[in-house]
Amino acid sequence: MKGLSAFLLLLLCFQRAKTDETPASAASATAETAGRPNIIIILADDMGFDDVSFRGGREFLTPNIDALAFHGRILDRLYAPAMCTPSRGALLSGRYPIHTGTQHFVISNEEPWGLTLNATLMPEIFQQAGYSTNLIGKWHLGFSRPEYTPTRRGFDYHYGYWGAYIDYYQRRSKMPARNYSLGYDFRRNMELECRDRGVYVTDLLTNEAERVIREREGQEQPLFLVLSHLATHTANEDDPLQAPEEEIRKFAYIKDPNRRKYAAMVSKLDQSVGRIVSALNSTGQLENSIVIFYSDNGAPSVGMFANTGSNWPLRGQKNTPWEGGVRVAGAIWSAQLQARGNIFTQPIYVADWLPSLAHAAGIGLPHTLELDGIDLWPQLAGPVDAPHVPREILHILDDEWRVTSFQMGHWKYINGTTSAGQYDQVLTYRELDDLDPRESRYVVTVRNSPTSRALARHDIRRMTQQRVMTLRRSAAVRCGDLQRGCNPLVEECVYDIWDDPCEKNNLVYSTRHSEVLAALRQRVQMLREGASAPGNRQGIRRSDPTLHKCTWDVFEVEKPALAPVECNYHGSPCE
Ligand SMILES: *[C@@H]1O[C@H](CO)[C@@H](O)[C@H](O)[C@H]1NC(C)=O
Ligand SMILES: *[C@@H]1O[C@H](CO)[C@@H](O)[C@H](O)[C@H]1NC(C)=O
Ligand SMILES: *[C@@H]1O[C@H](CO)[C@@H](O)[C@H](O)[C@H]1NC(C)=O
Ligand SMILES: *[C@@H]1O[C@H](CO)[C@@H](O)[C@H](O)[C@H]1NC(C)=O
Secondary structure, three states, X not given: OOXXXXXXXXXXXXXXXXXXXXXXXXXXXXXXXXXXXXXXXXXXXXXXXXXXXXXXXXXXXXXXXXXXXXXXXXXXXXXXXXXXXXXXXHHHHOOOXXXXXXXXXXXXXXXXXXXXXXXXXXXXXXXXXXXXXEEEEEOOXXXXXXXXXXXXXXXXXXXXXXXXXXXXXXXXXXXXXXXXXXXXXXXXOOEEOOOOOOOOHHHHHHHHHHHHHHHOOOOOOOEEEEEEOOOOOOOOOOXXXXXXXXXXXXXXXXXXXXXXXXXXXXXXXXXXHHHHHHHHHHOOOOOOEEEEEEEOOOOOOOOOOOOOOOOOOOOOOOOOOOXXXXXXXXXXXXXXXXXXXXXXXXXXXXXXXXXXXXXXXXXOOOXXXXXXXXXXXXXXXXXXXXXXXXXXXXXXXXXXXXXXXXXXOOEEEEEOOOHHHXXXXXXXXXXXXXXXXXXXXXXXXXXXXXXXXXXXHHOOOOOOHHHHHHHHHHOOOOOOOOOEOOOOXXXXXXXXXXXXXXXXXXXXXXXXXXXXXXXXXXXXXXXXXXXXXXXXXXXXXXXXXXXXXXXXXOOOOOOOOOOOOOOOOOOOOOO
């Protein structure tokens, strides 16, 4: 073994700080629920890093999301696993995907597995603490057995779909594995929900979230709500990008017809944020709420499930080890945040939400949870100059595909890549010709959004034109020049991700960084030794929707009691 360098000592401190962050008191779990904050997490699916306009994108505006960010805090370095299942698993368990068996790819609907039942999930913790726990929209953490499904994992209520994606109107899905048929996937709790078919699903899920919010008006029991949108994931392969015609028409100035549809999908999602914040306001619950918006991973700009989303200027995309896969668009607002109207630069990982939000709610967590996430509530809610907590984030450790992506402090380590490296570059550019006509009145547009109108009452300082413009400029990512490239298929890559957010200068051959490299390798090796086996299983015939009245249903075991209602398909349901 090498002598302990200062760097390794620092590494040990990271681990120490992590354990100490977790509040130990279990007693508070029984405390009064009154006065506890409502938690509202609005999740986008596969939305790109640059598909929000708060960093300066002008192709199409997202006034509500921008308002949430400007009145609250831009989550500048919010990181998530690069795909849906691991990202949602990390959010709900507070653990790295290597600790829940979700580190390799995702759960396709025909596969008999789910997020390990070993993990205690955030909704279980909030449910036990007296919260009303609700999931509206996508699950994607397994449904082959009833015990994998959301209402068996801490959600009092689920309205939405169990699988990977659905059609935006018909709520059916066909998996990429060709020999499984099209199946209906939409439920209220365990039962099929066939009403309101044909309603655009972004609106439908928002309607339901509004209903849940209104139902809580005047109640003491606090609300935990995850609104997990389909937008902006693609629907089935034969009609991947879908939005209402009248919404698409608003973006007629965008030349690329696919990008035009995508802009409409984002716009609907943005409106959803406005409606949720307004519903919280008009029911008197906003003041006591924490509202978080973010995308589960980077956009797939090209290739499988490509939606034209843009992670510019970051390299890579969904399912790659680069920043474009793991650094995601996000914002938080709460009247409890001391510092609002600024950029939160502390690196934060989606597994941090569990301990951070538990802290905000005064819920003590037992050490037996073995969280990888750390409690950043003091940093989120504290003063603007709160010192950064040093930390590591394991983005990917997938030994099936031989990909590692890991960051510790300022350093990022990549070894191996996905898809033979074909998505390792910057895959999009910022459109400068097709400009949103509202851009010339950007600040007014943001201020007139329902979100801004509701949040402005709680401002500490007025959101002036100047402040918005300064924030928007400061939030832009600045890349350095290409100095030394890296091909992760044949060499390791090390970047100073703080100064080189666009991963353009490989430091692996710099002798000044040899200790850094050694420490990164050593920590990856330690994490590898503690990894569980990936839970992935081959698809099985028994899952096929034709065997379940044309629906995606529990298929590993006989389903108890309730026979599913038959959905009245138009045309042939399971071609
Ligand atoms: C879950 O627990 C079982 C039994 O204790 C163990 O064998 C398995 O590895 C665990 N799975 C994960 C993903 O941690
Ligand atoms: C917010 O709620 C208050 C109280 O119900 C209401 O008076 C006000 O009009 C609402 N503001 C917006 C912008 O919805
Ligand atoms: C980097 O990847 C190569 C190829 O998969 C592997 O042999 C090597 O052990 C990896 N290095 C580390 C430190 O994980
Ligand atoms: C799917 O089809 C392929 C060949 O087309 C076959 O090899 C495979 O066994 C099928 N899988 C199932 C689960 O039926």
